[in-house]
Structures are given as structure tokens and as C-alpha cells.
Amino acid sequence: MNNEEALEYKCPACGANIKYNPKINKWKCEYCKSEFDLETLTNKNKTAQKNKKNQKEPTDNFKDYISYKCESCGAEIVADNETTATFCVYCGNTAILKSKLSNKFTPSKIIPFKTEKEAALEAFKNLSKGRPLMPKDFNSPSNIEKIRGIYIPFWLYDININGNIEVLGKQISHWSIGDTHYTKTSKYNVIRGGKMDFYNVPIDGSTRFDNDIMNTLEPFNYEEMKPYNHAYLSGFYAEKYDIEGESLFQEVSSRAISSAEKLLLEEIKNYDIKTLSKNSLTAKEIKKEYALLPVWMVNVKYKNKMYIFAMNGQTGEFIGDIPLDKTKTIIYSLVIFIISIFISILISYLIYINGG
Amino acid sequence: MKKYLKILFIISIYFIGFAKCYAYPKTFDRNELKNYGVNKNWTINENNKKNILNTPAVDANEKLYDFAEILTDEEEQILKEKIDDFIKKTKMDMVIVIPRFHYYNDKENEDYAADFYDYNDFGMKYTNNSGVLFLRNAYLNDPYFNIYTFGDAQLYFDYQRLENTLDKVYANIKAENYLLGFEMFIDEMLQYYNIGKPNSMLGYKVDDKGYLYKIYQVPIIPITLISLVVTTIIMLILINKNKMIKTIHEAKSYLDETSVKITERKDIFITSHTSSYTTSSGGGEGSSGGFSSSSGSSGGGHSSGGGRHG
Numbered sequence: 001m002n003n004e005e006a007l008e009y010k011c012p013a014c015g016a017n018i019k020y021n022p023k024i025n026k027w028k029c030e031y032c033k034s035e036f037d038l039e040t041l042t043n044k045n046k047t048a049q050k051n052k053k054n055q056k057e058p059t060d061n062f063k064d065y066i067s068y069k070c071e072s073c074g075a076e077i078v079a080d081n082e083t084t085a086t087f088c089v090y091c092g093n094t095a096i097l098k099s100k101l102s103n104k105f106t107p108s109k110i111i112p113f114k115t116e117k118e119a120a121l122e123a124f125k126n127l128s129k130g131r132p133l134m135p136k137d138f139n140s141p142s143n144i145e146k147i148r149g150i151y152i153p154f155w156l157y158d159i160n161i162n163g164n165i166e167v168l169g170k171q172i173s174h175w176s177i178g179d180t181h182y183t184k185t186s187k188y189n190v191i192r193g194g195k196m197d198f199y200n201v202p203i204d205g206s207t208r209f210d211n212d213i214m215n216t217l218e219p220f221n222y223e224e225m226k227p228y229n230h231a232y233l234s235g236f237y238a239e240k241y242d243i244e245g246e247s248l249f250q251e252v253s254s255r256a257i258s259s260a261e262k263l264l265l266e267e268i269k270n271y272d273i274k275t276l277s278k279n280s281l282t283a284k285e286i287k288k289e290y291a292l293l294p295v296w297m298v299n300v301k302y303k304n305k306m307y308i309f310a311m312n313g314q315t316g317e318f319i320g321d322i323p324l325d326k327t328k329t330i331i332y333s334l335v336i337f338i339i340s341i342f343i344s345i346l347i348s349y350l351i352y353i354n355g356g
Numbered sequence: 357m358k359k360y361l362k363i364l365f366i367i368s369i370y371f372i373g374f375a376k377c378y379a380y381p382k383t384f385d386r387n388e389l390k391n392y393g394v395n396k397n398w399t400i401n402e403n404n405k406k407n408i409l410n411t412p413a414v415d416a417n418e419k420l421y422d423f424a425e426i427l428t429d430e431e432e433q434i435l436k437e438k439i440d441d442f443i444k445k446t447k448m449d450m451v452i453v454i455p456r457f458h459y460y461n462d463k464e465n466e467d468y469a470a471d472f473y474d475y476n477d478f479g480m481k482y483t484n485n486s487g488v489l490f491l492r493n494a495y496l497n498d499p500y501f502n503i504y505t506f507g508d509a510q511l512y513f514d515y516q517r518l519e520n521t522l523d524k525v526y527a528n529i530k531a532e533n534y535l536l537g538f539e540m541f542i543d544e545m546l547q548y549y550n551i552g553k554p555n556s557m558l559g560y561k562v563d564d565k566g567y568l569y570k571i572y573q574v575p576i577i578p579i580t581l582i583s584l585v586v587t588t589i590i591m592l593i594l595i596n597k598n599k600m601i602k603t604i605h606e607a608k609s610y611l612d613e614t615s616v617k618i619t620e621r622k623d624i625f626i627t628s629h630t631s632s633y634t635t636s637s638g639g640g641e642g643s644s645g646g647f648s649s650s651s652g653s654s655g656g657g658h659s660s661g662g663g664r665h666g
Binding site: 130131132133134164168169179180181182183184185186187188189190191192193194195196197198199200201210212213215216218219252254255256258259262263264267318319320321322323324329332333336337340341344345348349352353 | 570572574575578579580582583584586587590591594595597598599600601602603604605606607608609610611612615616617618619620621622623624625626627628629630631632633634635
């Protein structure tokens with residue numbers, strides 16, 4: 001186990017712990033109600049951090065874990081290697097493991113949280129709206145095990161796509177002369193080439209989060225993206241990437257190639273049938289950046305089974321797979337079937353009385 | 357001389373003994389006192405009175421009316437027994453009528469057959485005046501024959517069955533083998549009755565005027581299939597609402613549209629193929645007949661086959 005220095009942000013006014021408040025886009029002290037912008041807070045805290053020494057020699061073989069000393073209560077807290085910001089389990093104080101965010105693990109960009117925990121809770125409670133097959137008590141807040149605001153490590157790729165696609169195009173025309181009906185089918189080898197750029201295509205850089213969940217949370221509004229600063233992590237959890245960007249390029253570029261292929265197919269007009277025969281599009285990395293993007297993770301335990309929900313910490317998009325209530329599913333199927341039967345009989349009877 | 361007279365007498369007896377006897381059907385006068393001999397529930401008015409008076413009033417129990425005298429008494433007797441057997445088994449009337457009048461068109465024959473059936477007491481003992489009438493117009497220049505059905509008989513003998521029967525008896529009627537032809541007709545009708553109603557008539561009933569009407573039947577199989585498809589689609593939509601996590605395969609929202617440049621456009625012709633088929637737009641000369649129509653003057657309904665000349 002390694003001992004590390006935990007970076008904390010204190011209120012420059014009263015010395016209490018201070019957290020980032022997404023609502024006001026500032027850091028607000030819960031005790032003295034003081035509010036600070038990023039610049040003021042960073043400058044004030046720099047001086048204080050210089051004097052702190054919390055070093056301990058490794059004491060055992062838990063090399064994958066880090067212990068740190070909580071600045072508020074002095075307790076020793078353990079976090080795994082990927083965690084870069086966490087909380088003291090005793091006093092709830094925020095701790096940012098600065099060393100883990102150094103060098104190559106320093107993100108270049110961050111999108112700060114814009115939504116609060118209450119919004120995620122509210123979104124979870126509203127899951128039943130328009131979902132009649134959800135178990136009645138599934139969205140009860142008592143089923144929530146944890147709600148955590150986490151900065152997820154993402155690689156943002158700028159990708160250039162170049163090349164062409166080949167399509168077998170068919171033009172079909174019909175005409176009649178007297179009682180004879182003709183169909184003419186003309187076949188063409190259609191080639192469309194092009195180049196285009198995709199910017200900031202995101203891919204989750206952590207193995208600890210499901211890629212489909214992270215992809216479904218997209219898109220983030222990159223206009224609100226800011227240069228990275230540790231201070232944004234206060235009040236939230238954060239992770240560092242554990243997959244190198246290079247190994248994700250093929251996966252992320254396949255999305256760009258797929259969109260480019262679709263765009264070039266749309267360029268092929270005047271054909272009745274289009275069948276893709278060859279795709280020679282290639283992807284080239286222009287640039288990649290490491291960024292932290294805000295996500296509320298909601299862990300739900302229902303009938304001894306765990307369900308993961310996630311909310312885009314910026315846009316409020318809430319996603320997750322909801323279990324089906326089997327009894328409700330059967331009842332709904334039967335009711336819909338019976339109603340369909342009645343409507344079908346009514347329609348067939350109306351057709352009958354109108355001489356059909 | 358006596359000897360010659362004796363020989364002449366013997367020869368006369370011989371010819372009389374082997375000569376064919378033809379009996380003209382008995383007819384009755386129609387007059388206003390007995391409602392012109394019409395006992396069915398038809399409305400009699402100025403429009404149809406002439407038709408009624410022109411329709412021979414006959415004894416409905418005879419069943420065979422050979423006005424053209426083409427059947428011998430013995431043949432009539434054989435046929436009558438067969439007709440009685442048909443009536444007993446089917447609870448429907450059967451009439452064979454053989455007039456001889458100038459053929460103008462099929463409609464004339466149909467009017468005659470309908471009036472003859474409607475203005476006599478045929479089928480009155482049975483539901484909806486049910487019965488079958490075979491008309492043989494023995495007009496020498498253009499002989500014609502057809503089968504007409506009334507009341508519930510329309511449900512058992514559809515157009516196709518009547519056509520099949522006409523085809524079957526055609527050769528014998530044309531060759532004037534009437535006994536054989538009429539026997540075949542009766543046998544064929546009895547056989548079809550025993551098979552039951554054809555599928556084409558299962559959705560139909562006959563009203564008290566003798567008209568066919570379609571009854572509403574729930575199309576169970578199509579409705580079940582449609583309902584299953586509708587239920588499946590709606591349930592899939594509802595289930596899909598619970599599955600919010602998707603696999604994303606594209607990145608369109610990250611495309612810089614100003615960067616898109618189409619660098620190549622080629623359309624290379626490979627091959628061309630023309631196929632054709634021909635449809636028949638002309639209807640051809642089909643036979644008339646078929647579903648309930650009102651040709652006679654009574655206003656009642658009946659059906660018929662296509663009719664045959666010969």
C-alpha cells in the first residue's frame with residue numbers, strides 16, 4: 001500500500017472543506033456560505049498546500065491501493081489505483097489524490113458538473129413515467145444503494161476519414177404497351193469518394209464503466225468544456241484512465257467510418273436499389289485528448305439484483321435498463337390482444353356493412 | 357273382304373300397341389277470383405298481371421311439364437318417380453318444364469322459368485319456396501336449356517355446380533336423349549345435395565323473397581393474426597422503453613460538416629436487362645347466370661347456371 005498526499009480545498013474564509021457547486025458554477029462553503037471562483041480558490045489554496053506533509057513509507061503488499069490521511073479528521077483512507085478523487089468514509093471530506101493526476105494522467109480538459117445529485121434522484125423517481133411495464137416499487141428511492149457524481153476518463157479523438165465506397169446501384173423502370181408490361185433493370189458500379197473530419201469523438205478510457213452506458217449518455221456539450229483544474233473535482237469522485245488511447249482508436253474510428261459511409265451513401269441518388277459492395281474508407285488520427293466528463297452513477301438494488309443507471313452530469317440525460325414486471329407484461333399483452341381483436345372485428349364489420 | 361278387314365284390324369292393333377304416347381300438360385285458367393292462381397306472397401299489380409296471365413297455370417304436383425311433347429308417357433313416369441325421390445330426400449321442389457317458344461335471348465328463357473316457378477305453387481311446402489327448375493326450350497331453330505334455383509336451393513347449387521351439371525347433361529340433351537339427360541340432371545343434383553353446401557355459399561343466407569345475402573362472419577384467422585402482430589409491435593415498443601442503453605455505431609454528431617469534401621463520383625454502367633409479361637384485358641364471352649337476380653316479374657330472387665344452346 002502506498003501512502004499519498006490527498007489534495008483538499010479549504011474555504012479561504014473559514015478553513016472548512018469547500019465543494020464545487022454545479023448550480024452556481026462556483027465553489028461554495030457550506031459553513032460560512034462564502035463563494036469563490038476558480039482563480040481565487042486556487043491561489044488561496046496553493047499557499048496552504050505547500051506546508052502539508054503527509055508522507056508514509058509503504059507498509060505492506062497492497063500495491064494496488066493507496067492510503068491517504070484525511071485532512072479533516074486524520075483517519076487513514078484507502079483507495080484503489082484508478083481512483084483520483086474520493087471521500088473520507090468517516091467524515092465525508094473530499095480528497096483529491098494529486099499524484100495520480102500528474103504527468104500523463106493529467107487530463108487536458110474537463111466538463112464540470114452542471115446537475116446535482118437531487119436531479120439524478122428525481123430522474124430515477126420519474127422512471128415510471130411512460131413505462132407501464134416497470135415493477136411498481138422499482139423506482140423507490142429506498143432501492144438506491146449509491147448515487148455518486150464521478151468524473152469519467154474519456155479519450156476525445158479528432159479523426160480524419162478518407163477513401164471511397166463502391167455500391168451496386170440498380171435503376172428499375174416500368175412501362176406498358178397494350179397488354180404487355182415491361183421492366184427494365186440497369187446495373188451500375190457506383191463509386192463515391194470523400195474526406196471529412198470528426199472532432200472530439202469520445203470513448204470511455206476506463207474498463208470499470210460499461211461502454212454502451214457511456215456511449216448512450218452522449219452527446220456532451222463541448223462548448224462548456226474547460227481546461228482541466230483539480231478544483232473541479234472537489235465534491236465528486238474521479239477516475240483515471242486504465243486503457244491507453246492508442247488501443248481504443250480502432251473502436252472509436254469505426255464509428256466515424258460508419259457515419260462517413262452513411263453520408264457517402266446518401267450522396268448516391270437516382271438509384272432504386274443500393275447494395276454496398278466495397279468500403280475503402282480509412283481513418284487517421286488527427287489528435288487525441290484526455291478529458292474528464294461528468295456522470296452521475298446510480299446503483300440500484302432490487303430483489304437482490306444490481307442495476308446501474310447513469311445520468312449525464314451536464315445535460316441530465318438519464319439512462320439504464322429497467323427490469324420488466326412479468327405479471328404486468330402478461331396482463332398488458334392480453335389486454336392489448338383483446339382490444340386489437342375487438343377493433344379488428346369492428347373494422348371488418350364496418351367493411352362488411354359498407355359492402356366490402 | 358272380311359279377311360282383308362281382319363288383317364287390317366290386326367295391323368291397326370299392332371301399331372296402336374307399339375305407338376308412342378305423348379301427353380300435353382293440363383293447364384288451368386287464371387282469373388281474378390282466385391288471385392289469378394297465384395298462392396305465393398307476391399304483389400300483383402298492373403306491371404306483372406300480364407306476365408301472370410301469360411304464365412301457364414299448372415298442377416304443381418305434376419313436376420314434369422312437357423309442352424313440346426318430347427317425352428313419352430313412360431319416360432315421364434320414370435322421371436317423375438326420380439323427381440319425387442329427389443324431393444323426398446332434399447325437402448326441395450324439382451320441376452322440369454319443356455316449352456317451345458321463339459328464342460330471342462337467354463333473358464327471355466330466364467323470365468319464363470322464373471314466372472313459371474313463381475306463379476305456380478312450386479316449393480310452397482318448403483323453406484323459402486326452395487326448389488330447382490330445369491328448362492328445356494325445344495325451339496327447333498335454336499334449342500336452349502338451363503337450370504334455375506330458388507330459395508335455399510341457391511345455397512346448395514352454386515354457379516359452378518350448375519355449370520358442371522349443364523356440361524354433364526349437354527351431350528344427351530343436344531342429342532335429344534332426353535330421358536338419359538334428365539336422369540343425369542336429377543342424379544347430379546342429388547349427389548351435390550348429399551355433398552352439402554359448397555364453400556362459396558357458406559357465408560350466405562336466403563331471405564323470404566328468395567334473394568341471397570351475405571351474412572357477417574368473423575374472419576377468425578386474419579383477425580387473430582392481425583391482433584397478434586399489433587400486440588407484438590405495441591409490446592416491443594413498451595419493452596423497448598425499459599431498455600434505454602443502446603449500442604451506438606455512428607458518430608454523426610461529431611462531424612464537422614464544413615470539412616466534408618466529395619472527391620470522387622463515378623457511375624459505371626455494367627449491364628441492362630428487360631423483362632416482360634402479358635395480361636389479358638378482354639373478358640371474353642362468358643356465360644350469364646350466377647348470383648341471385650330478379651328476372652321474372654314476381655320480384656323474387658333466384659340463381660341460374662350459364663345456360664347451353666343445343
